[in-house]
Amino acid sequence: MEQSDCKYIFVVGGVISGVGKGIAASSIGKILQDRGLTVTAIKIDPYVNVDAGTMNPTEHGEVFVLDDGDETDQDMGNYERFLNMDLSRVNYMTTGRVYQAVINKERNLEYGGKCVEVVPHVPLEIIDRIKKAAKNAKADVALIEVGGTVGEYQNVLFLEAARMMKIKNPRDVIFVMVSYLPIPSKVGEMKTKPTQYAVRTLNSSGIQPDVIIARSEHPLDDKRKEKLAFSCSVTPERIISAPDVSSVYDVPINFEKEKLSDTLCELLGMKCGIGGSKGEKDWKKFVANVHNGKEDVNIAVIGKYFDTGDYVLSDAYLSVIEALKYSTYALKRKPVLTWLNALDFETDPKKVKELAKYDGILVPGGFGKRGVEGKINVIRYAREHKIPYFGLCYGMQLAVIEYARNVLGLKGANTPEVDSGAPHLVIDIMEDQKDKMKKKDFGGTMRLGTYPCVLKKGTHAYGAYKSARVNERHRHRYEVNPEYISDIQEAGLVFSGVSPDGRLMEIAELPKRVHPFFLATQFHPEFKARPLDPHPLFTAFVKAALARKHK
Numbered sequence: 001m002e003q004s005d006c007k008y009i010f011v012v013g014g015v016i017s018g019v020g021k022g023i024a025a026s027s028i029g030k031i032l033q034d035r036g037l038t039v040t041a042i043k044i045d046p047y048v049n050v051d052a053g054t055m056n057p058t059e060h061g062e063v064f065v066l067d068d069g070d071e072t073d074q075d076m077g078n079y080e081r082f083l084n085m086d087l088s089r090v091n092y093m094t095t096g097r098v099y100q101a102v103i104n105k106e107r108n109l110e111y112g113g114k115c116v117e118v119v120p121h122v123p124l125e126i127i128d129r130i131k132k133a134a135k136n137a138k139a140d141v142a143l144i145e146v147g148g149t150v151g152e153y154q155n156v157l158f159l160e161a162a163r164m165m166k167i168k169n170p171r172d173v174i175f176v177m178v179s180y181l182p183i184p185s186k187v188g189e190m191k192t193k194p195t196q197y198a199v200r201t202l203n204s205s206g207i208q209p210d211v212i213i214a215r216s217e218h219p220l221d222d223k224r225k226e227k228l229a230f231s232c233s234v235t236p237e238r239i240i241s242a243p244d245v246s247s248v249y250d251v252p253i254n255f256e257k258e259k260l261s262d263t264l265c266e267l268l269g270m271k272c273g274i275g276g277s278k279g280e281k282d283w284k285k286f287v288a289n290v291h292n293g294k295e296d297v298n299i300a301v302i303g304k305y306f307d308t309g310d311y312v313l314s315d316a317y318l319s320v321i322e323a324l325k326y327s328t329y330a331l332k333r334k335p336v337l338t339w340l341n342a343l344d345f346e347t348d349p350k351k352v353k354e355l356a357k358y359d360g361i362l363v364p365g366g367f368g369k370r371g372v373e374g375k376i377n378v379i380r381y382a383r384e385h386k387i388p389y390f391g392l393c394y395g396m397q398l399a400v401i402e403y404a405r406n407v408l409g410l411k412g413a414n415t416p417e418v419d420s421g422a423p424h425l426v427i428d429i430m431e432d433q434k435d436k437m438k439k440k441d442f443g444g445t446m447r448l449g450t451y452p453c454v455l456k457k458g459t460h461a462y463g464a465y466k467s468a469r470v471n472e473r474h475r476h477r478y479e480v481n482p483e484y485i486s487d488i489q490e491a492g493l494v495f496s497g498v499s500p501d502g503r504l505m506e507i508a509e510l511p512k513r514v515h516p517f518f519l520a521t522q523f524h525p526e527f528k529a530r531p532l533d534p535h536p537l538f539t540a541f542v543k544a545a546l547a548r549k550h551k
């Protein structure tokens with residue numbers, strides 16, 4: 001029996017996916033941080049993709065980019081936001097990434113000529129990665145979220161790795177199951193049986209949960225706790241009620257009402273600080289702002305990844321939405337976000353007039369041809385009618401195209417992503433990307449991660465950041481074509497942020513005397529926004545929207 005320097009909490013799901021494991025793991029990390037512990041978080045995704053970068057946002061949700069350029073699952077964004085820390089690629093793994101590493105090691109004779117087998121070599125690779133992430137963060141506690149639900153074939157090897165860690169270090173590893181208790185409308189009673197089956201399925205992998213977080217529409221009553229405790233071999237005080245909440249930021253506070261951090265510290269045998277830390281107080285102030293906004297700020301988000309059957313999947317723009325919320329909450333206002341499909345403004349351009357009722361318009365990132373002309377119609381309307389506009393990545397490129405067409409008079413101005421034969425490619429593919437595209441080398445090859453940006457004094461951007469140099473995260477293959485930069489600037493569009501060598505245009509905006517707020521970034525500022533540290537560009541945009549509302 002061994003004891004390690006770090007403790008490990010595995011978070012697994014039961015009954016259904018999308019039940020909130022990522023928020024639960026993030027919230028657990030937050031409440032342990034507030035007890036004085038150093039925490040890190042690891043996401044395990046069971047798909048064979050090497051990373052999240054090649055997956056469709058309408059199927060998988062947002063691709064979250066880390067400082068080091070790793071393209072990851074959106075839960076990595078939740079971890080960074082709740083824990084207020086920057087994570088790296090060591091904190092993220094997929095089945096594909098694990099198998100790729102094992103095969104590479106075998107090819108490099110790192111197994112010393114042994115017969116390499118799925119068990120134990122794949123679970124051992126998983127364990128090595130978990131321990132590396134914990135060591136890298138010098139963590140007291142490492143949270144490991146296993147994607148999907150127990151019983152899925154894809155999770156078997158990850159659960160086996162967790163079981164092996166528990167056997168070797170029984171006092172250092174615990175398991176938290178986040179499970180769902182449905183309330184069938186025709187029955188009218190909260191049912192525990194699905195969770196009982198989920199626990200038994202986890203038992204079949206040789207694992208017993210130490211804590212059950214019971215997700216449901218309503219709080220868990222004592223009767224249900226007793227029933228789960230009896231059937232699942234978990235004491236009632238370790239069954240945590242997690243009802244639906246109006247804001248995910250309530251979850252850490254609700255967990256503490258159930259004394260979850262006390263339970264976890266006891267299970268791990270750790271001495272934790274007392275509650276009431278500055279971090280906890282700041283979080284409660286933030287949550288108070290979440291619920292007590294003085295007035296609405298109406299923002300239209302013009303996207304193309306909303307449609308998924310008969311439902312709207314706002315997760316495709318999760319970080320954008322949260323960044324808008326943080327800035328609005330910081331101003332003690334209430335964000336009212338409306339998702340509008342760019343295709344609607346393409347098939348019926350006259351619909352842009354409906355945008356006059358909004359306080360601000362945001363066009364987020366994206367790829368491909370679909371909905372592009374609709375977004376350009378929206379951008380033109382926002383520019384001509386002086387509605388605060390904020391564009392992100394593709395939202396900047398399309399703003400440049402709109403300006404080139406309708407101000408410079410460059411008819412047919414476009415990007416090769418839409419029309420490679422356009423007469424004026426004011427947006428072009430980056431030089432280092434051309435060979436990659438020819439070779440169809442798509443995965444993980446864009447301009448990814450954090451790069452510096454130099455700001456021009458006297459601009460919206462400089463006023464927001466209050467700094468001459470910033471670092472922001474990127475995810476793109478295209479840029480403003482250098483051949484057109486001088487003409488665009490002479491026509492009045494200001495490139496207020498550029499790369500240190502002056503080659504890449506990072507921020508485009510209209511002067512304050514021309515437009516109250518018309519600004520777009522080539523980078524993704526939403527990836528840097530945090531609940532307790534809103535992004536300055538989002539805050540400047542929301543302030544401009546408020547100013548329009550008051551007029």
